[in-house]
Amino acid sequence: MTNIDPKEIYVYAATSDKFAETAKAYMGPWYECLALKAPDYDLAQIVLYKKEFWLGAFLWRRAQCQSYPRDRxxxxxxxxxAERLPLVIECLGFQPMHHSPDQPNYGCIALNAALLSLQPDWVDYFGYVPLLVDTHLKASSGFASYFKEAGWTRTTDKNPRAAASHWAKELVPDARAIITAKHLDKAYTGVASPYVDGLLPIQDELLSSFQAAFKEVHDPRENNSHYPLHTLWSCASGRMFRPPRSISY
Known part of the structure; x- marks a missing residue:
């Protein structure tokens, strides 16, 4: 195939219990290479051309654990x-159709097509809109060029000797601002954890009540103390109840 008509590209998506049979029919032994990368996934996609040839396949999962590159x-x-991690979708596995130099970059074409279809596919299966996708690549994977050409952002050190790289892409405009807002937009709270909200467990309005209560406590120090005791106690309480990056006085 030397030319790819975008109108002839089709993306088939399914959960793990239904994806294998279809993927094997198109990918043959390449499916086993993909399945070995991540047996535990939420949704898979295979990108087809004219519903006859496969261009690439992907395994996706809701982000489940902390990632230092992502957090940074x-x-x-x-x-x-803790509240918003399900809004991040992680690409656990990617298998592109290999191409020769005189052929189109099938992997990049497949990656772009998969992302265009990922949001509606995710809504169909899980009922909510994800905000961000990311992936962690080993230095030996050789797939970084696909993500770079598809417009993903490399968030880690660009040193080619780095052990791994982290790539991310926003699925909606201003996704980073939305997901890190002080209070999450109501359009996305349905999937968020019900156990945390905003800057819990202590809200900004409670800090003033802490200070008011501490002011009523007698300060046993001598008169030459430099910092008011109620201010010190308020800072200490805030540090105990909030992560360090969320405190600002």
Missing amino acids: FLGWHACQQ
Whole structure:
């Protein structure tokens, strides 16, 4: 195939219990290479051309654990992470159709097509809109060029000798601002954890009540103390109840 008509590209998506049979029919032994990368995934996609040839296949999962590159890229704190992690979708596996230099970059074409279809596919299966996708690549994977050409952002050190790289892409405009906002937009709260909200467990309005209560406590120090005791106690309490990056006095 030397030319790819975008109108002839089709993306088939399914959960793990239904994806294998279809993928094997198109990919043959390449499916086993993909399945070995991540046996535990939420949704899979295979990108087809004219419903006859496969261009690439992907395994996706809701982000489930902390990622230092992701946390640094987003700049969110621990409470936001606990509440909003399901809004991040991680690409666990990617298998592109290999191409020769005189052929189109099938992997990049497949990656772009998969992302265009990922949001509606995710809504169909799980009922909510994800905000961000990311992936962690080993230095030996050789797939970084696909993500770079598809417009993903490399958030980690660009040193080619780095052990791994982290790539991210927003699925909606201003996704980073939305996911790190002090209070999550109501359009996305349905999937968020019900156990945390905003900057819990202590809200900004409670800090003033802490200070008011501490002011009533007698200060046993001598008159030459430099900092008011109620201010010190308020700072200490805030540090105990909030992650360090969320405190600002």
